[in-house]
Amino acid sequence: MNEEDLSVLDTVDILDSPLDAIELSEPDSATSPPDPEEMLLLLEHPESTQRIVAARAFCELKDERAIPHLINLLQDVCPLTRVSAAYALGRNPSPVALAPLISLLQQDWNGYVRKGVVWALGNSQDTLALKPLIKALKTDISAVRLWSASSIVQIAQLEYESVVSAIPPLIEALRRDAIAPVRSNCAWAVGQLCRELPLNVVYATAIDALIEALAEDQDLGVKEDAKLALLRVGDPRGLKMIEELEQEGWI
Structure with a gap:
């Protein structure tokens, strides 16, 4: 090969x-x-x-x-x-x-x-593995990017500073990765790390990204994973958006 x-x-x-x-x-x-x-x-x-x-x-x-x-x-x-x-x-x-x-x-x-x-x-x-994993999430092939998101969660959740470092690249991949399963895994990862955060600007940005994926992503699987992530976090804004979109028939 x-x-x-x-x-x-x-x-x-x-x-x-x-x-x-x-x-x-x-x-x-x-x-x-x-x-x-x-x-x-x-x-x-x-x-x-x-x-x-x-x-x-x-x-x-x-x-x-x-x-x-x-x-x-x-x-x-x-x-x-x-x-x-x-x-x-x-x-x-x-x-x-x-x-x-x-x-x-x-x-x-x-x-x-x-x-x-x-x-x-x-x-x-x-x-020490966090930076190489973030680079792989940004630059590698889709199979590696998908698993990088999962591994980033395993590493990042150990320390608050690592969570703060991991959230932005995960959000970027959630918004821009060309492969839907990679975006789905990033939605799951962002949701997992949100549970480790206090209610601060990083948390709010992560919730915004999940709501954006729920409302705007063209892939139904990504929408569903963003929805599940928001439900697990239990954020009031996220829950309200889920309710509104369900009432309007968007999800």
Whole structure:
């Protein structure tokens, strides 16, 4: 997959990576979990298929001993190995993995890899990841932008200053992103962060943006997500606008 092929990812129909099952799967109680000792050895296997199997195993297993090996695999020549290692580091977050993950987000040509890195950075619970995630929201392909919004919430909600920094780029993407699912995820993200804010100008601006999306966005899915965000926040202005638009038959 070369740089020109990334345009294939930038469509609504394939925002999801084929590897999403890695990040969403739960252990199967009917089967035994992978043997961590065996998987640790396979992380250094000369065959890429075996390294991938091992990296994916640590998407289920949590073992600090795997972290240095997974960090090394972020530089693997095989993109499937790199993305599997990124997801595994999301399951095994560590401060020492933060800088390598940020570097990979900034440099890797493969959109699926960058998407996995964004997910892992969200799980890092480290505010140093916020600026790279905001940049990805502004500049990357749609699949990465969509997941960046979710990861920004995970990081930003840790500190008030981070919430204040995250709200403006999320609002900008909510208003201007060309891909409706990205705007929808930004509406959800803005609503989540509003719940962390006092009633100040930042909060009011965020509510204005959600009301604007509810009233003006051309996509019904975005409208619905903006509505749900306002309902969850429970802002009186937002609730009043929802009531008025429903009475007028606009939503």
